[in-house]
Amino acid sequence: MKHVLLAVSGPSGVGKGTMVKTIIQRRSDVVESVSCTTRPPREGEVHGKHYFFLSHEEFERRIQEDDFLEYDKHFGNYYGTPKSFVRNTLKTKSVIMEIDVVGALNAKKSFPECKLVMVVPPSVDELKRRLSGRGSETEEQIQGRLARMEYELSHKDQYDYIIVNDDLEKAIADLCKIIDGE
Numbered sequence: 001m002k003h004v005l006l007a008v009s010g011p012s013g014v015g016k017g018t019m020v021k022t023i024i025q026r027r028s029d030v031v032e033s034v035s036c037t038t039r040p041p042r043e044g045e046v047h048g049k050h051y052f053f054l055s056h057e058e059f060e061r062r063i064q065e066d067d068f069l070e071y072d073k074h075f076g077n078y079y080g081t082p083k084s085f086v087r088n089t090l091k092t093k094s095v096i097m098e099i100d101v102v103g104a105l106n107a108k109k110s111f112p113e114c115k116l117v118m119v120v121p122p123s124v125d126e127l128k129r130r131l132s133g134r135g136s137e138t139e140e141q142i143q144g145r146l147a148r149m150e151y152e153l154s155h156k157d158q159y160d161y162i163i164v165n166d167d168l169e170k171a172i173a174d175l176c177k178i179i180d181g182e
């Protein structure tokens with residue numbers, strides 16, 4: 001069977017993380033991609049499992065060597081998907097990366113076989129209500145989240161597949177079908 005690289009995106013709160021984690025627990029032929037980062041490990045994070053923790057210099061050297069499928073800076077630190085990890089893993093398993101729209105589109109540019117999957121909510125209004133109603137955030141943070149959501153959804157047309165997460169088990173089955181059908 002052919003193994004595939006999938007980039008899964010979607011607005012925060014849509015349930016994509018749960019879908020990906022569940023599939024990885026259930027299937028031994030699918031793994032989650034391990035990214036490189038220059039941020040320091042948080043308590044409990046393991047090198048090679050949660051991230052490959054690299055120095056700034058090492059990360060920049062690997063950029064020069066074209067070792068990233070895509071990379072970006074968040075909060076002053078580099079984050080990137082290592083080509084070497086993806087290529088090696090694809091020999092025996094399919095690889096899923098959970099990644100934002102910018103990262104997914106960059107990954108597709110450098111690795112056109114990568115399939116882009118966007119998970120969308122059944123109702124945008126409902127997700128808006130959920131994002132607004134957490135209670136712990138300032139109005140500015142809420143507006144930021146909503147703008148981010150609009151931004152993610154506005155790139156739907158550039159994706160290969162759209163999954164509506166109405167029923168979690170059905171959404172998981174849809175994602176499995178994409179893995180098996182590719």
Ligand code: 5GP
Binds near residue numbers: 036070100103
């Ligand atoms: P954290 O430091 O909380 O683990 O992640 C910070 C941000 O970096 C999150 O938005 C996460 O999605 C993003 N991120 C993690 N790995 C990668 C990656 O390989 N590439 C890109 N572009 N972003 C990543």
